[in-house]
Amino acid sequence: GVQDAPLLCPHGHIDPSWLADEAFRWSSPTELLVKPDHYLVRLMRSQGVSEAQLGIRPRGGSGKASGDGSMEEVADDREAWRTFCAHSRVLRGTPTALWLRESLAQVFGWRDWPLGVHNADASFDALSAKLASAEFAPAALLQRFGVEFLSTTDAASSDLRAHTAIAARGLPFRVVPTFRPDAALQIGASRWRAEVTALGVAAGVRVKDYASYLRALRARRAAFKRAGALAADHGVDDLRRTPPRALPLHAAEDIFAAALAGDAPPSSAQAAAFEGHMLMQMARMSTEDGMVMQMHCGVHRGHDERVARLYGPDMGGDVPLPQEFVHSLHELLNAYGTHPNMTIILFTLDEAAYSRDLAPLAGTYPALRLGPPWWFHDSRNGMRRYLEAVTESAGIDNLAGFNDDTRALPSIAARHDLWRRAVAAWAAEMADDGVFSEQEAREVVWELAYGRARAAYRIPAEPEAG
C-alpha cells in the first residue's frame, strides 16, 4: 500500500550540516523538538510562555532576553522541556500535536501522551538517551523513514560545502540543495549588499553592475545544478507588491547601480519593481537550466517585531497575506507558462485562492503545478480543503504531490503519513460517491503520495552517484 511507499522530500529545511557530519547528534529533545520548531514556539508564546522559558537565546547569544523591558534568564534544556510539557495542552487540535505524538511514538517509542508535568523529566531522560545513539543520527532517521530523495534549501551564496561532504558519505538516499536566492534579490532589504558581495565571492565573479550580477546568479545556479539541485525556490512575501514583470534593461541597471553604490536605499516602489523584474529573470534562467521554479507567496514576515528584533526570522511571528495570482502572474505565465522546459510550482497561504486563482490557472498553463497545502494549512483539515478545492478544476496531474517543508526532522515520516491518510480518505469518499472507480482511486492516491512529486520536480528514477 501507499503507506509503505518511499518518501520524496523535494522541498524542506533540513540543515545539511546535520547530514554532512556522521558524528552529529542532537544534545537533547529540547534542542531537537522545541527550540527550532517555530510552529511550536508560536503556540507556546500565544499562551504566555516566553522564548527564554523555552531555552531560546536572543540573537547575540546573551543568556538573557528582554521581552517587555524586563531581563529574563534563558532556561536550560531540561527546564525548558519541563515548561514545554507543562503547557503542551495549547497544542491540542493542531498538527504540531499530531506530528509530535506520532514522532515520539514511532521514532522514540515514547507513548505516554500527552506530555505534562507528570512525565516531563522521564521523557527528557528517555529521549536524551536515545538521541545520543548512532541510531538517532539524522541520516539514520531519514533512512529509517524510507526517504529516497531530500532537498535542502540553501542561499544562493552558499558554498555548498555541506552538500559536498554529504555526497562523499555515500548515503543510501539522495540529498541535493535547492537554489534560494531571496536575499540576493530583495534589493530593498538592509542585508542585500552584503549578500550580493557573498554571492560574488561564491560565484567567483566581481559584481560591479547588473550584468555581472546576472552572471554571478547564473554561475551559482550552475553550481547548484552540478550539486544535484533540481529546483530554485523563491519566497515572495507579497506577490501583489512584486508581481513578476520585466523592466526595461536600463531601468534595472539604474536601480541596481544606485543600490550597489549604497548612497541611498532604493525607494519602496523601485525595490518592488526590481524584485518583480528579477523574478522574470529567474524564470528565464529556469527555462535555460531546467531547474523547477518554486514560488512560496504571501506572508508578512516578522509581524511581531519584538520577536523579529530579539530572535530573528523563522520564530513563529509570521502571518499569511491575501494573495492574488491572476493579474500578478499574467506576464510571467504569458512569457513562460507554455515553455516546454519550464515548471513553476506555486504555494499560497490564502486558501481563497485555491479554487479561484490557482486551480483554474494550473488547469490551463502547461508549465504550472500546484504545491501542496503550505505551512499553516499542512494539516488534516487544511489538506482536505485543498484536495476538495483544487482537484475539480486542476485535475490530479497538475498537482505537485506532497513535500514536508520542515526543519523538524523527526516529524518527516509523520507529516507524509498525515498527507497520505488525508489523500486516501478523500479518494475513498470520492470513490464511494462514484467519482472514481476503485482502480482510479488507487492510482490517484499513488500519484498524490509519490508519483506527482517525482514528476513535478523531475526527480530521476535512479539515485546518481554522489
Add this chain to the structure above:
Amino acid sequence: GVQDAPLLCPHGHIDPSWLADEAFRWSSPTELLVKPDHYLVRLMRSQGVSEAQLGIRPRGGSGKASGDGSMEEVADDREAWRTFCAHSRVLRGTPTALWLRESLAQVFGWRDWPLGVHNADASFDALSAKLASAEFAPAALLQRFGVEFLSTTDAASSDLRAHTAIAARGLPFRVVPTFRPDAALQIGASRWRAEVTALGVAAGVRVKDYASYLRALRARRAAFKRAGALAADHGVDDLRRTPPRALPLHAAEDIFAAALAGDAPPSSAQAAAFEGHMLMQMARMSTEDGMVMQMHCGVHRGHDERVARLYGPDMGGDVPLPQEFVHSLHELLNAYGTHPNMTIILFTLDEAAYSRDLAPLAGTYPALRLGPPWWFHDSRNGMRRYLEAVTESAGIDNLAGFNDDTRALPSIAARHDLWRRAVAAWAAEMADDGVFSEQEAREVVWELAYGRARAAYRIPAEPEAG
C-alpha cells in the same frame, strides 16, 4: 454532560430594562419573536413581506409606512403574526428556523411546526397566554435556561440605571453591562456631537477638548467597571478604513476640536484617522483597567437605505465586508498584543480571514483570542467551518468559546445548544480520526462550551453580590 452546563453569555444584546422591572411582560409573540429579530425581518423582506405587514412602525411612530412611495397600514400584532406564519417557509435552512422551532418547543411547549396559515391564530393565542404569566418574564426564562452570567451591551453614555435596578433585585445569576463607546468615537457621524454631550453628562465631565474627552471616557469605563463590566466592545465597520493607529497628539486634538466646534464635519480621511486613533486609546485604557477589548469588524450597516431611513439601525439591512487583519492590526498588536493585562477578542464576518489572518495571529500574540462565528455565521455550517478553519492554527485555548450575541431572549438556550452540538460533532469526528483521544475530546468540548468563555472574559468563579 456538556449539554447541561450553565450558560455564560458574555456578549449579547438583551435589553437590561427587561430585567430591571420584575413586572415586565411581552405583550404578544409578535412583540417578542418577530419585530425585534432582524434575522427574521430581513428574510421576510427578501420574499416581499414589508416591515409594515410585520407590524413594524417607521421611526417617528406613524402608523403608516412609505415603502416604494405608497403609504401602507402597519399591521396589528395578530395580523402581523398571521403574515409571518404564512411566509415562514422562507426561513427553511436558516438558523432562525432552528432557533424558533426549538424555542417554541422547549420554552413554550409548542410543537406544531412549521408555522403556517393553519396554525397562526392558535399559536398566537397559546403563546400570548403564556407570555402573560410570571413564568415567562425575562429573568424567569434566563433562570430556566441555566444562565449563570449575562452581559448586556450599553452605550458609553448610558446611566446604567437599569443595571442598578437589576443589581437591587438580587437575581440568581449575574448581569453586567458592556462598555460600547462606538457612538462617542465615530467622529464622522452626524450623531457624534450629541453623543459626546451625553457622554460628558454621564461622566460629570465638561467635554471641551480632547483631554477632557479622554477623561470622560475613562470615567465612564470606571463606572462600567464598578457596575461589574468585564469588557468593552467596539463595532468597527471597516477595519481597512479605520485601522488602529495612533496619531500625534496635536493631530488628534485638532481633529477633535474642529469636530466639536461643529463648523464643518471632519473629512472622511480625518474621521477614519481619528477613529483608528481612538481604538488605540481604547486599547491602552483596556491595559489600564483590565476590561477585555472586543472588536466586531466588517459590516456595511444600512446597505438598504430605504430600511435605514424608515426604520433605523438593526433592521436586517446590513451586509458583511471583506476584512484584512494583518496590516490593519499591525500597530495594535505590536503595541499591546503581548501586554500581560490585555485581552483582545476579534470577530469577523469574512470567513476567508479565519484561517488566513485570525488563527495565525491568535496563534502567536498572547493577548489575542478569537470570538465565535458571528451573526450570519452563527449557524450549523458556519460553526463547523469556523472550528475546522481556526483550531489547527490557533489551537483551542486561543478561542473565546461561545456567546449568543442575541436580542432574541427565548432563543438563548437554543443558540448555546446549537454551538454545543456543533462542537461535540466536530470533536467526535476529530476523535474518530485519531486527532483527539476520547479524554481530550471531552476536555475540548467542555472548554469550548464553557471554560474558554470564562477564561477569555475573566468571569469570576463566584457571582459577586449585586
Add this chain to the structure above:
Amino acid sequence: GVQDAPLLCPHGHIDPSWLADEAFRWSSPTELLVKPDHYLVRLMRSQGVSEAQLGIRPRGGSGKASGDGSMEEVADDREAWRTFCAHSRVLRGTPTALWLRESLAQVFGWRDWPLGVHNADASFDALSAKLASAEFAPAALLQRFGVEFLSTTDAASSDLRAHTAIAARGLPFRVVPTFRPDAALQIGASRWRAEVTALGVAAGVRVKDYASYLRALRARRAAFKRAGALAADHGVDDLRRTPPRALPLHAAEDIFAAALAGDAPPSSAQAAAFEGHMLMQMARMSTEDGMVMQMHCGVHRGHDERVARLYGPDMGGDVPLPQEFVHSLHELLNAYGTHPNMTIILFTLDEAAYSRDLAPLAGTYPALRLGPPWWFHDSRNGMRRYLEAVTESAGIDNLAGFNDDTRALPSIAARHDLWRRAVAAWAAEMADDGVFSEQEAREVVWELAYGRARAAYRIPAEPEAG
C-alpha cells in the same frame, strides 16, 4: 422522485442553429465532445496537448497553428480523438470526467471507461455511427433528457432567425433566446463600433447618438421578448471595475459620441464608467419589460494571450477574479433591489463571496436571487460548498435553482443529475442532523431541482405556441 423531474435549462449556450435544422447531425465525437468543450480543451492543454492536436483550427481557418513559433499540422477528427483518449487521465477528479463518463454511458450506451489508447478507435467508430442517426439529432437528445424549457444565449444584434425556425418546428419543449448585449455595451473593446452598427441594423434604428442607441437596445429587448425571451444576461468581467452606477446624462452622451465617432478610443476609466452606467440602464429596462437580469461576474477572459490570439474567446484560457458585491452593487440594489417587477440573478466565481456578500444580500433585497455554482464550481464539491455557504443566510427561496450553462449538449442530463444528487445528499445530511424534517427535505430538494428555477426565471407553466 426528483431524479425524474423534467429539466429546466434557463441559462446555457446551446447553439440554436443545431435545433433550427431538423437535418443537423454532428459529424464525429471529436466535433461534438472535444473541440467545442473549453473545459476539456484547457485540461488537455495543461498537460501539453496542443489545440492543433485536438483538431482545433486557429481563427482564419488555416490548417496549421503557430504555437510557440513552430507551425503545427491540425489533426483530423479521428487522430484528434486518439490524442484525447490517450491523455484522458488528466480529466480524473474533474466534473468533465463525470459528465463525459455519464454521457457516454447514458446517451451512447458506451461503458468502456476510461477512454484510452486501447479503445480510442472503437469508441470513435461506435459514437460516429450513432451520431449519424436521427435519434442523436440535438432536439431528439433534448427530448430524451426530458428538457421542458431551454434558453440559448444570443447577441443583442442577433436576427433570431434560428429561433424563428425552431418555433416553426413545433418541438415538444420550449426554446427561447436570452438577450446578451455585452458586445454592444463594452465601449472600450475594439469590436464595439461594429457591434453597435449591427445592433442598429437588427433594430431598424439608425444609431447616431446615445438616445438612438438606447432606442435600439430597447427595440432588441422587445424583439427578444416577442421571441419568448424571459431574461437578459450580462457578462461583467470585473464588477469592481464597472460597478453599476448611473452617469449624468451629458457624461454618458459625451462618452458615447466620442466613441462612436471613433477618433480615439475612450480611456479605460471612461469605458468602465460607461459600462457601469449601461448596467443601470439595463436594470431599468428590466423593470420596464420584466426580463430577468442575470449577471455573471468576475472573470479575466483571454488570460492566456496566445490562446486568445490564435483561437479566439471561450477556449479555456479564462480565469476567475476576486469580486466584491457589497459596494459594487450598492447603487443598483438601492435603485432596483425592491422593485416589484425586478429579478436580478447573480453568479460569481469567487466562492469567498458566497457567504460574505451574496447570501446576506439575497437574504434582504426582494429582487435578488443567487444563481447556482458557476463554471469552475459546477462540480460535486463546488455544489456542496455552495449549498452549505448560502442557504443559512439566504434561505432556499432566494436561490435560482440550477442551470447547466453548457454548450456540451450531450452532458445536459448528466449535469442536472449531478446537481440533483448534490442537493439530495446535502438535504439528507441536514435532515439527519435535525435541520429539516423529512417532509421539508423533500420539498427543498424539489425546489432546488425544479421549482426555484421556474420561479426565478418566471417560466410559464404551459409552453406557449411557438
